[in-house]
Amino acid sequence: MPLPALQPPPPSATRWLKTALLRGGCLLSCCLGGLAAGADPVDAGRDAPFPWTQFLAEAFPEGLDPERSRQPHTIRDPGPDTASYPNSPETLPRGGIYLETSPVFFTGAINGVQPRSYNAEYLLRLGLTDRVEFRLYSSGLTWQAAGNGLPQSTGLSPLTFDTKIHFWEENREWFLPAVGFEAFIQTPWGSPAFNSGTQPGISMLFRNTLFWGLMAEYNVGMTSDSTQAGLVPIDVVQWAFTKSITDDFDIFVHGFQNESALPRLSAQTVVGAGFIWFPSDRVSVYGNWGAGTDKSGPATTFQLGVAGSF
Secondary structure, three states: OOOOOOOOOOOOHHHHHHHHHHHHHHHHHHHHHHHHHHOOOOOHHHHOOOHHHHHHHHHOOOOOOHHHHHOOOOOOOOOOOOOOOOOOOOOOOOOOEEEEEEEEEEEOOEOOOEOOEEEEEEEEEEEOOOOEEEEEEEEEEEEEOOEOOEOOEEEEOOEEEEEEEEEEOOEOOOOEOEEEEEEEEEOOOOOHHHOOOOEEEEEEEEEEEOHHHEEEEEEEEEEEOOOOOOOOEEEEEEEEEEEEEEOOEEEEEEEEEEEOOOOOOEEEEEEEEEEEEOOOOOEEEEEEEEEEOOOOOOOOEEEEEEEEEO
């Protein structure tokens, strides 16, 4: 008579639970692995062709517009900020670096405020994310003539820490401007002759595309009057209307009330005109002229500069 087949003992509840968890974990891992393999990276900037951009993608994760970090860097978009009085609401892509310098910057005497001067300003810009930009600015090496009870002076102008944030792009259908925000602190770190103490400033930055291909940029904000002792708040406005003549050459008219966007010119009302030339995607050359329209403005200003994208 054949013996009955032996039956395995019933699994215990503990053994059954371990088996279920193991199989469930394997299934979940396979599913997640498949999704991860077929999905885009969390931040496309980590795969950018620029090592500096990859580093910033790790340090400052960006989920708003990560594809911009992959695009080639160009000085055309955005253009140089020091070419005209207002600053653009646009920021550099993450990892983008601009160096803007004006080796020729002449400012005529401002009656009762300051004598004529020459300086070689510079602005270093770094895109931390696709919407946040860190900036270092100074009027650089400066010579100021004697006048208004002051002796002739030569030295370094104070260093200014600056940041710019891009909020949103322009909506042409509703005529809503592109909007950004800028805040800076001018430090006392410079030659004693040009030390005006710690001076803060904030501005809202706007840009609209108008008829006939005109582009309007305008800033509205508050800063402190560097020509007076202590913190004396003043309202400031800067504007520019730009027209592209060719793909490589722009002209503009511009002006400001009380002070230019960067802490370099203080006066009442100044208007003028200028140009920007793009000989390549990495280099731009620009110049502008301005003049005061009242007794408190400089007789004339003249600037010639160059900017490079790295």
